[in-house]
Amino acid sequence: MAAPQTQPPPPPLARPVTSLWGVGNERAAQLARLGIVTVEDLLRHRPRRYEDRRNFWPIQDLRLDEAALTRGSVLALGTKTYRKGTKSVFELILDDGTGRLHCRWWNLPFMEKYFAVGDEVIVFGKPLSLRPRTMDHPETEVVEGGEESFIHFNRIVPVYPLTEGLPQRWLRGLLWRTLERQLPKTDHPRPTAGDGLHLIPRAQAIRWLHFPEAKDEAELARQRLALDEFMALQRDIQLRRKKFEANARALPCGGDNRLIKPFLTALGFALTDAQTRVLREIRADLRGAHPMRRLLQGDVGSGKTAVAACTALMALESGFDVVLMAPTEILARQHHRNFQGWFEPLGVSVEFQTGGRKTISLKPETSDVQHHASRITHHGSLVIGTHALIQEGFRLPKLGLVIIDEQHKFGVAQREELVRKGRYPHLLVMTATPIPRTLGLTLYGDLDISVIDELPAGRGSIKSFIRASDRLPKVWEFLRQQLAAGRQAYVVYPRVEDGGPGAMKAVTKEFEKLKAVLAPFRVGLVHGQLRSQEAEQVMAAFRANAVQVLLATALIEVGVDVPNATVMLVENAEAFGLAQLHQLRGRIGRGAHESYCILISDAKQPESRERLRVLEETNDGFRIAEADLKLRGPGELLGQRQSGMPPLRFGDLITDLELIRQARDLVAGELQ
Ligand code: ADP
Ligand code: MG
DSSP: OOOOOOOOHHHHHSSBBBTTTTTTHHHHHHHHHHHHOOOOHTTTTOEEEEEETOBBOOGGOOOOTOEEEEEEEEEEEEEEETTTTTEEEEEEEEEESOOOEEEEEEEEGGGGGEEEEEOOOEEEEOOOEEEEEEESOEEEEEEOOOOTTTHSSEEEEEEEEOTTTTOHHHHHHHHHHHHHHHHHOOOOOOOOSOOOOGOOOOHHHHHHHHSSSSHHHHHHHHHHHHHHHHHHHHHHHHHHHHHHHOOOOOOOOOOOOOTTHHHHHHHHHHHHHHHHHHHHHHHHTTTTSSOOEEEEETTTTTTTTHHHHHHHHHHHHHOOOEEOOSSSSHHHHHHHHHHHHHHHHGGGOOOEEEEOOOOOSSOOOOOHHHHHHHHHHOOEEEEEEOOGGGGTTTTOOOEEEEESGGGGOOOHHHHHHHTTTSOOEEEEEESSSSOOOHHHHHHTTTTTEEEEEEEESSSOOOEEEEEEEHHHHHHHHHHHHHTTTTTEEEEOOOTTTSSSSHHHOOOOHHHHHHHHHHHOOOOOETTTTSSSSHHHHHHHHHHHSSSEEEEEGGGGGGSSOOTTTTEEEEEGGGOOOOHHHHHHHHHHHHHSSOEEEEEEEEOOOHHHHHHHHHHHHHHOOOHHHHHHHHHHHHHHHOOHHHHOOOOOSSSSTTTOOOHHHHHHHHHHHHOO
């Protein structure tokens, strides 16, 4: 294996900015506020945008609400104060011979000292009125003569993020001089279509980043520098993986079918083709030389639990113990009940482990059936629990497989911690949150990915609607019809967990209201502040249809499986993320009946409405995840803290799929 070809930066670039001509302590302190400490930091300070100063709009041609670049000389200026001097407006009137432009700044009286009558000023902004032509808070730069004016004019110029006291012009000048003096000149031909981006030398990219000569050079530069970032990320991921494969030998967990066969026979449905394909991939891993590290992605309702069960059986058949973890106790208990029903007839012990107990017994319970089975065959046990399983005190010497359900609720660190409890058990992580491909290659780059891309047949469809709260009476009426037809419903109310006593009161009030509106149908209430026993009682009543409506917080977002429930009503839907709403909607449409997801929202902001409309338009979790990623960014989708991603300065996780692939392949070549 060749050493990775990391190029250490040439020493001059590592020097502090104070080594540059014209940068004293005051400027250095300002630059430090922008995260610029070394010369290299300065060279990597990314322009916020570019201005094409080869073309200015005549003032008379400015259009309403359209951002444009123009210039003129200062005709008059002044500051007016009002409200006893507490408020002020500074106004600058420019003239370019074709017309006049009024520029206004509110409550920034010091602006006045930057300008003088007769100054030539460049302005970038949006006219908010044409009579008179007016811009509020435009960006400006006073034109100064002198030898450096060619840096700021007759070219595409960079516009940088600034900090108080740091002038745009000064920073631009500093960058120009630094590029001239500190960066080796390379005159590289422009790449033609088909050339790989990595062919542009980095120095060239840095030049183009700051002073592109054509519009596309800035974007080419960004891509080249993004490639560096993605390659650094890939080196991390691929080296970690290589190290893991060199050190970790797999436990043989492929099984021999003796438990799976009777399990599938008793299951009551045939696996879908997608489930079967995924199980083949998993079995190959469990028989392979390295421990499995696999992410199983399947939309809500695609049947991940059955896949988990078969996977568990393979390890159990091989004589190893298995742990299954879920993010909420409700879901863990549901799994416990299901797996008990499936596995105990096969003679496999299924334990439930809560946070309270320190150790667990792994002896099979001594019912007759079990005794009989475990005397003939030798196999491991299954332990089911929540996050608490990761906590100290939990030991399982023969742990062969760890399954984590609904991974997006678990952090990367937690996942690693659990794995350290045993000797490199196999790991299967399951999630209904579709992973956009860019994240699959970065954030989840150390996992293999399997996808269940097919839902079991015979499901009723789900229709989704957005309604304003003044339509609630109609919605209640509809709900009563569904209940009268024998169906059940969820009503979800946001923010109880973190809302304090006020929020709790609001939910209790909502609960009373709902009971009154829906009587004689019965309503149950679950929220995160209930003791687990109480929550379990309510869930049991709902499963048994002794309670028809479940008022809940987002707690029930994951996993809950009650096929007779056909309505999901979400109040204040705008308070939830898209992925979360899609999860909630996944609680319905699990039986053969038509299902209805009703999102109540009075949100007026166009972004909120656009977000909710995505749900109205599609049931495809993959499209929803990509929309969520676009609208809210990767941090929101995955939880900033647990994402474990270094911040990207040039790379873009939404658009850079091709670059990420290129980086992966280049690094794989490097590490051969
Ligand atoms: P999820 O992938 O969201 O965890 P579940 O595993 O809870 O989905 O499965 C949803 C429902 O579909 C369950 O009631 C399960 O029994 C059922 N199911 C799973 N696989 C199949 C299948 N191949 N055919 C019919 N029903 C299935
Ligand atoms: Mg599930």
